[in-house]
Amino acid sequence: MAAICVFCASSRTLDQRWLDLATATGVELARRGHTLVSGGGCVGMMGALVEGARSAGGRTIGVIPQALVDLEVADLASDELVITDSMASRKILMVEKSDAFLTLPGGLGTLDELFEVWTTATLALHDKPMVLVDTDGFYRPLVDWLRNLTDQNFLKPAGFDLLRIADTLPAALNLLESHLP
Template sequence: MLSLCVFCGASSGHDHAYADAARAFGQSLAEHRIELVWGGGHVGLMGVVADAVHAHRGKSYGVIPEFMAERELAHPFATEMVVVDSMHTRKAAMAERAQGFVALPGGYGTMDELFEILTWAQLHIHHKPVGLLNVKGFFDPLLAFMRHMVSAGFVKQTQLDQLHVAESPEALIAAMRLHRAPEGDWLAKVSSARG
């Protein structure tokens, strides 16, 4: 695994544990020589992760929309920074560059990015690992709701099982390196069931 896309908050949250975890994750990326792929910002947890990568001589690839770059939100020390025309282009560019995806604590934008990439995995648009760094149980309510979606028949258990969850950066990276894409094509099965 040579690169990981990180989704996380443009703010740091109220608990310093979130920034501590983001810092530790950035350091782990650098130590494992895994390139950080991220939204290019220098604020919030995004900035904390990138700062840690650069502090430990790691590499980073930022993708930031033009309207954010114009507001001087782009990280000044990115190894490579790409300015794009829209949020849609940003997400596509990050997904193409990364060999896996990790969500840290964040808000609406983080959830948007996480669920889009999970949906792409469900539709077999990609077979890359997806993980959650579950800092102080931040994602526990979300995971409970995802299990509810399974029990209600809207998500397959095998699809939920593809999501890697860990409380430490090292454990999460190790799990994602062992990731194996599921067999079969869910979309093809849905189509054949209708036919």
């Protein structure tokens, strides 16, 4: 199957529902036979994600910069843990190791990762599917703003359409899998 990179929050102060979503995502990716590529952390949604995948027998690949390893937030139980010298090199390696991208709710780091892979897709530097999981309308204001970018000609409609959006995890995974080569 595919190596699916999941972007999500690593905050330790999230509501349980977001941790549960991350756990369910990890479990479902493993159940469907996919390898999980993550940011290599063991806290917040990222930690719940990798634990969920492993609990269902899934393979995990973590990519983390040395600075976060030094903060003792690395997922040392990863099947493969790759340590990079920077956040920028982390993103490059995550893109290289992944066949597709799934974005769960998150903050600035999650958005940074999403926009990196989306921007490079609009430049035709990769053609890997990307799906945004808009659980409970979490991303609705952002998606509305992004649609306005298209309306104002700052983003071509074809570029906007590269990011697929689903409101549930099962719908997101089905959509992602339907666009895998």
